[in-house]
Amino acid sequence: MALLFVAAVYFARVPTEQDLTDRAEALLINIGESWAHASFEGRDAKLEGEALSEEARVKVRGELAALSGVRSIEDRTTLLPERRPFTFSVVRDGSKLHLSGYVPSRWARKRIVEAAAQMAPGVVVTGDKELTRARGVPAGDFAGVVLFGIQQLAKMPSGRVTIADNSFSIEGRAPDFASYDALEVTVRSELPTDFDLARFAVLPPAVAPFVWSAEREQDGVKLSGYIPLGDARRALLDLVRSAVPGAAISDQLRLADGSPPTQGWLKAVAFALDQLGRLPDGKVALSGTTIAIEGTAPDFASYDALAGARRNLPEGYTLTRFAVEPPTVSPFIWGVLNGASGLRLTGFAPSENAKKLALDAVRAGFPGLPVSDEMRIAAGGPPAEAWASATAFGIAQLARLRAGSVRGLATTLTISGEAVDSAAYAAVSAALSSSVPKGFALQSDVRPPVVAPYVFGMRKEGEGVTLSGFYPTVQAHEQIIEAVKRYLPGYTVNDVSALAQGAPDGFEAAARLALRELSRLDTGEVRFDDRKLRLTGTAFHAAAVAAIGEGLKQELPAGFSVDLGLDVLPRRETLEREACRMAVATLLERGRIVFTEGGARLDPVSYGLLDRVASVAAGCPDVAIEISVAHADIDPDQAAARARTVIDYLAEAGIAPERLWVGPFGTVAAQSTNRSGSDGGILLIVR
Template sequence: MGARWRAWVLALGVLAWAGVAAFTLVTARGPIEEDLTRNAEAVLARTGESWATARFEGRDATLEGESLAEEARAKVRASLANMFGVRAVHDATTLLPERRPFTFSAVKDARMISLDGYVPSHYALARIVAAVKASGNGLTGQDRLVRARGAPAGDFAGLVEFALTQLNRLPSGRITLSDGAFAIEGRAPDLATYGALAETVRGPLPYGMTLARFAVRPPVASPFVWSASREGDTLRVSGFVPSDAARAEVARAVAEALPGVTVRDDTHLADGAPSTDLWLKAVRYAGRLLAQAPQLQVTVADSTITVEGSAPTFAVFEALAAARKAPPEGFQVTRFAVDPPRAAPFTWQIERTADGIRLGGYVPSEEARRLLSDAVRSAFPGVSVQGEMRLASGGPPADVWGAGANFAVAQLARLRIGRIAASGATLTLRGEALDSSAYQALTKAMGAVPAGVSATAEGVEPPRISPYVFAVRRDGEGLTVSGFFPDEKTHLALLAALERDFLKEKVNDLSAIGGGAPVGFLPAAVAGLSGLARVANGELTITDTQLRLSGSALRGRAASEIENELKRDLKSSFVAETVLDVTAPGALVGAQECQGLISDLMGRGTILFDTGSARIDRHSLGLLDRLAFVLQRCPSAVVDVSGHTDSVGEAAANQRLSEARAVAVAGFLADAGIARERLTTSGHGASQPVALNDTEAGRAQNRRIVFVVKEGRGP
């Protein structure tokens, strides 16, 4: 009794101690986590990696934050792992996305500055925001600044502070940093500011910065623009002139070039023009252009000229295009956007001949002409390209025309000779394909014509093959198809014949499409395949109108039957040659193995009959030859041949039909050399279905011949 009492006391003591320990752990966990968190913050601050934060569960730390480099992540992990009291560190930090180029922009409008782009850190962001506020400007777009990797080396915030200082010299403008390149644009309030700013940014820049663009305009008319727009008998002149004398000279030049036209002058005086003499030459040049077309606008801006409008005739368009190439001294035509006359219909064509490529018809623009020329030369390197394509309006949208032209060139490259004609956005392809692969690629491409474009390739023919060869080889690996077929419909018919006449054998189809097939090719090929189906191993070859069938028949009489059937089925234009021997008998097997061989054959094929008849379909002769070959290997076995039908029709008629079909099969086997005393027949009509008769597939399964092989007395 005393020992039991001491045991109880000891157990209660252990439980009390465990409770106290658990309570101590629970109550101490919070202070431990707080202490570790403070220590971690201090460690991260000392290492300069304040982007990271540590969250503790007990003594296990989880690191969080976005890092600028993988090295920083490793540094933070190591710092925390070495901290006293930390048991484990789980790294949940991520790398900031890298941006190339690393861009930053600031736009000043009145007293507001809007920021956009990337910054490398919260520290840099804080400095940039402080710099904007210190300038006395309002701030927008701070939320559009995104932290990212890829900032140029050095003090990125210093780069931005320098750029903002220059921006603050302007009443409005923009600064842009792209990697280490600095760009500034806007308008200076006065010449002194412009000069000081230009000197600053074009001199040595801090922090390794380079000047990418200086687009600050001085306080003058810049660009110095003069524009004249004609609408029939009215001419409106706007922009700037350098002096009143120049304005008067402009009026005289316009009156000489366009007599009887009413002029509305809305120009203003301004500085910034080129040399007045040169500038007046440009104005007179504009007057000559305006005199040729009633809908035209000519703009002179600094030393550039733009011409926009429409030409009433091809002759006027060509005259304007020629003048475009001969601008006055000191000027260049940088934009020529004159719409040519309308072509209806808008047609064009590309032709490939033995001598090269010929182009013709219309293009919607010079850019389209250039792109088409580049596409043709790329697709046909070293080939002569001739012909001219005239500019015209009235075509499809530029993107649709361009997509159609590129598509056309790609297809023409697949033709040996051919022509692609277009009317609007409709393409018509004609010609002969380079080869079978090119023909198939072109045919496939017709299903992926670009949006907005329609195309037809009915006039494209496959490559012409001579001599025209088609072959099927049958061996232990299956069927290998090679050579050519004239069209996809014929190809599908040949594959269907292989599926029907052969016993689900593997088909390796290496054939390709090709033109030049002899008349009657498909019937001849199908007849040849029927013969090939009755040989063990062999090959069917068609060369033009010569058909050759070689191989090993499964029984002696089958060789002559195959030859006779082939000659009977071939058209008079084809000549058949058969080279057939007889396969040696197979090794003898017992009834059980014989049944397995028979079941395998019947699992891969079906004995077919004419509809409602006991006449065996000729396409089943290959299967029957193989059944006879197998039964010769088990001469001691007896075979029951039973017929079955579906449930369609009267039961008595189905019974008679099933019996007759069994007798027909047994008769074929007997003629093939299987002793009649080994064969028994029975008919079961529709009494033993193996599938439901409510579908055609089910009824087809129920129309069958079943073989049961049993051991007999031997031969």
């Protein structure tokens, strides 16, 4: 009976205990206290577990005592250790995710670990087994805020979420601006209730180059590009208000990492904004450690300040673009003036570089000469390259002038002054006639050099004439050359004379007169020294010496003096008749006997020819010379008068009259040449 009683009790007890255990487990889950566990011996419960609070223990005991079939409860529960602050952290490093900290329950831990494992494909979760249950969890859905943090970490390749009591912090670096914007909006607006955002330290993407710009608009300033992390934005806005007071600010800046050191960056921004304040339509920009400035200066004071600021850049920064247009001027004028005190640059240049090229040309052309730079930069002129080229051309010519100027007006270049010497004058004249700068019109008032004393010489020797010294004008030079050809036909001209100012009045007439008398000499030289004329050489006969002296004294312009140093050519050796005839024929081939228009008076151009004929005749004492007129258009009386004039000239030159006679009108001799009506067809026939 005893054995049967024990067996009955045993087999009846086991089902009862199982039933009570199952119903107690379901109760604890339903009331949200799954941390507690109940076991039974018969109908007596043994309650175990770690409670989050004393209130939870009381709640569990009360609910379990009310469970049907429970007779007594042995409370073996304990309180979890309390943690202040109650912390939890999730750290992501690529595909690795590490969990650490406290959880309020196994259920919360399970929920967190499952979310972590599903955060990203292939993620490896560590630290899940070390998570510790503890009391002190803040109010609200603690597991939910941890899951929210894990979801944000999924948007970054690396980062950290930290929860301390009800404070939420997140840090890391966004892979791009879209992710950064999404993170910031989500974290600031969707953080679970009962939790506060303590720190949002997600870094925006690092950019390179780190660019920033400020641009003037109609009523304000537009800011674009990136701004460093921290409090740079507030400082930047203060700088804008200071540089452009009252301007509306359009802030389109993005936070970005990768900027130069913030303090240095803000100094560079302050420098750029100071320049922007001087440019009503300007724009300034930074790219890394480089600065760019562009716009149009409203006046010269602003432009000078902007140009000067380039020499005071913030430390560590360089100015890579300065595209500030200077004020526009009209008319656009400039000049380079060479005076007693040195060089002066005045007016306007189209750019700093063009002005520098002009200064380089000045220093090259005038080494060591003081230079006063009064030239300003302005718009409204020729293209900078063309301006620089034209100005350099003008300066190159100015370097050949003793004093002068190069002046520009729009696209007209005027060069004026006195040449240093004749060679310089020739070089300037050649350049002005053949090297006109492209796009420019040239005006010239370049004058030959002034020389004193004014010297000019003509030397006749052999079959040539050498011209030396100076002549006053191109026209005068041409007239002298023409006179040489007329008085000395067939002679070679060696011209080493040069153009120069300073000739005395009447110089041209005196030079032509001196050349006429020089043509009557076998050899000789004319030398002018201002108004002093010296004629030296050898005449063909004594009468020529007297005639030359008398002619010069009577015909030289007023104020000129003459000094003669003439000899007479010694008598030649006696020539045979044939030799004499050949000599005369040769002279007549080279020159003509010319009379004044419509008369019987000899043209002075014939003096030299007849003097040579007289010299030849003097060496042929046994021959006679017949003077004949062979031109049918000449009146017989006029022809006879012209022949008599030649006879009288030769007789005065020392040829005995009995050796000279007039031949019959119309005679034609072998010595005749092509004749014009001006010479009357005079023939000299040696008999």
